[in-house]
Amino acid sequence: MNADLRSGSIGFVGAGALGSTLARAMQHAGHHLTSVASRTTTSAERLASSIDGCEAVTVQDVADRCGVVFLTVPDSAILDVASATQWRSGQVVIHCSGASPLSILDSANRGGALIGAFHPLQTFGGSDGSPNIMRDIAYAVEAESPLREELETLANDLGGWPIALAAEDRILYHASAIAACGLLATLVKLSADLWSDFGQGSDAGLRSLLPLVRSTLDGIERRGFPEVLTGPMVRGDVATMQSHINALAARAPAFQPIYR
Numbered sequence: 001m002n003a004d005l006r007s008g009s010i011g012f013v014g015a016g017a018l019g020s021t022l023a024r025a026m027q028h029a030g031h032h033l034t035s036v037a038s039r040t041t042t043s044a045e046r047l048a049s050s051i052d053g054c055e056a057v058t059v060q061d062v063a064d065r066c067g068v069v070f071l072t073v074p075d076s077a078i079l080d081v082a083s084a085t086q087w088r089s090g091q092v093v094i095h096c097s098g099a100s101p102l103s104i105l106d107s108a109n110r111g112g113a114l115i116g117a118f119h120p121l122q123t124f125g126g127s128d129g130s131p132n133i134m135r136d137i138a139y140a141v142e143a144e145s146p147l148r149e150e151l152e153t154l155a156n157d158l159g160g161w162p163i164a165l166a167a168e169d170r171i172l173y174h175a176s177a178i179a180a181c182g183l184l185a186t187l188v189k190l191s192a193d194l195w196s197d198f199g200q201g202s203d204a205g206l207r208s209l210l211p212l213v214r215s216t217l218d219g220i221e222r223r224g225f226p227e228v229l230t231g232p233m234v235r236g237d238v239a240t241m242q243s244h245i246n247a248l249a250a251r252a253p254a255f256q257p258i259y260r
C-alpha cells in the first residue's frame with residue numbers, strides 16, 4: 001500500500017479546467033507529475049508540454065505508470081473511466097468532484113486501489129491556469145486513513161486548508177458551494193438585468209453594480225455578519241422596502257419573488 005503522494009509518480013486523466021490547474025499547482029508544490037491523458041490528445045499534450053518531464057499518454061498508460069492517479073474528467077465520466085481502466089493493488093485513485101460519492105470509484109477499489117475524493121472549493125472556469133488560484137482555499141477530503149492524511153497534507157502543500165467531509169454530508173456541502181457561487185452570480189445578473197427595465201441596459205447595470213458587489217464581499221470577509229449588512233432592511237425602513245416591492249410588481253414582476 002503506497003499512499004505517499006510526495007514520493008510516487010502522479011498522473012492525471014482529464015486535462016480540462018481543473019485538471020490542468022491542479023496538475024501545474026502540484027508540480028509547483030514539488031510533486032512529481034509524469035503522465036497525463038485526456039479524451040483528446042490535443043488537451044493532453046497541451047498540459048503535458050507545460051510540465052517538465054510530463055508525457056501525454058493513454059488513460060491505461062497513466063494507470064500503469066503512476067502510483068497516484070487523479071481522475072479530473074467531468075462528473076458524468078468518472079464512473080466509466082474508472083470502470084474501463086485496469087487498476088492495481090496499492091495504487092491511489094482520486095476524483096475531484098464535489099457532489100459525486102466516493103463509491104463512484106468502487107471499481108478501482110475492487111482492483112486493489114486506495115480511493116479518495118479531493119475537492120478544491122474554487123471555480124476554475126475562467127482560470128488562466130496559474131497555481132495561485134489553488135492557494136487560500138478549502139479542500140474537502142474524503143478517504144480512509146492513511147490516504148486521508150496524505151490528502152490533507154496535499155491541501156496544505158497547495159497553500160490551502162483541508163476539511164474532512166463525511167460521505168453523508170457531501171451533497172449538502174456541494175449545495176452550499178453552488179449557492180455561494182452560482183446563486184450569487186445569478187442574483188448579480190438578475191439585478192443587472194433590472195437596469196433594462198429603466199432604460200439603462202444590463203451591461204451598464206453590471207458595470208455599475210460590480211463595485212458594490214466587491215465591497216460587499218470584502219465587507220463579509222472583514223466584518224462578517226450581521227455587521228456587513230446595510231440598507232433599508234437593517235435600518236428597519238419598511239416604507240422603502242414596500243416601495244421596492246410595489247415598483248417591482250409593476251415593472252419587473254419576475255424579480256419580485258426573488259426580492260421578497
Ligand SMILES: NC(=O)c1ccc[n+]([C@@H]2O[C@H](COP(=O)([O-])OP(=O)(O)OC[C@H]3O[C@@H](n4cnc5c(N)ncnc54)[C@H](OP(=O)(O)O)[C@@H]3O)[C@@H](O)[C@H]2O)c1
Binds near residue numbers: 013015043074120123
Ligand atoms: N471547473 C471547476 O470549477 C471545478 C471545481 C471543483 C471541482 N471540479 C471537478 O473537476 C472535475 C473536472 O471538471 P472540469 O471543470 O475540469 O471539466 P472540464 O473542463 O470539462 O475538463 C474535463 C476534461 O476531461 C476530459 N475528458 C472528458 N471525458 C473523458 C474521458 N472519457 N476520458 C478521458 N478524458 C475525458 C476532457 O477532455 P478533452 O479536453 O480532451 O476533451 C477535459 O479535458 C469534475 O469532477 C468537477 O466536478 C471542477
